[in-house]
Amino acid sequence: MRVRSLTRSFDGRAVIDDLQLDVGAGEFVALLGRSGCGKSTLLRVLAGLDREIEGEVLVPRRKAVAFQAPRLMPWKRVWRNVLLGLPGRPGRAVAERALNEVGLGHRVDAWPKTLSGGEAQRASLARALVREPDLLLLDEPFGALDALTRITAQQLVAELWQRRGCAVLLVTHDVEEALLLADRVLVMDGGVIAHQVRVDRDRPRDIADPLLAELRTELLDRLGVKAPEPAVHKVA
């Protein structure tokens, strides 16, 4: 994926302002930035949902996006939601395969309102996967989940990425999540990618790893947040 001199303005104000970005095939990139800095705007442009732009955006034809809110149609069963908008007339088996892949094989016929938050997010991921994307765009997909569900969902995304080999661009507010998952972490500020770090570590990663701790401090500093002590997870 290649973005050159991208500008997107609202009411004469450039939210994205001459931004450059490259994401390699199969690369996992996380995007951080203060609230309102333009992360979602960038993702919408990359997803092809917003074309009122200047500049050059080259993204794979096969791409898929999942948002923080799963956006399932309440009047369609889960498997039909997964196939929604897919070209051709894909059969139920296609949806079943994707739902199995995200651990939701037992909820194929469920109605969306009967799903938990984590399950709905999995359904949303399945809907992205049936598109067999070369680029998966994730806009805070774990933002609304409780801590434990969130960790499971993060592991799932890591697994899917490794299995599928697609590039991922993950928008998140969580510096630790970015460091645990991504090859590269970007900080958006002033309408551009203002800073980036490479996370040169095998997976699974440990947030207590000194390199990650160092990068965490660097990123929090860039985000203008004073680094709190790392959270200690205790099991009683």
Ligand SMILES: Nc1ncnc2c1ncn2[C@@H]1O[C@H](COP(=O)(O)OP(=O)(O)OP(=O)(O)O)[C@@H](O)[C@H]1O
């Ligand atoms: N359709 C729109 N019309 C006018 N302004 C918009 C529109 N979409 C986004 N903006 C503005 O663009 C700026 C960036 O918004 P965006 O949602 O991309 O930020 P964000 O970094 O994703 O924020 P958050 O982390 O809080 O989700 C904000 O000031 C927002 O008000």
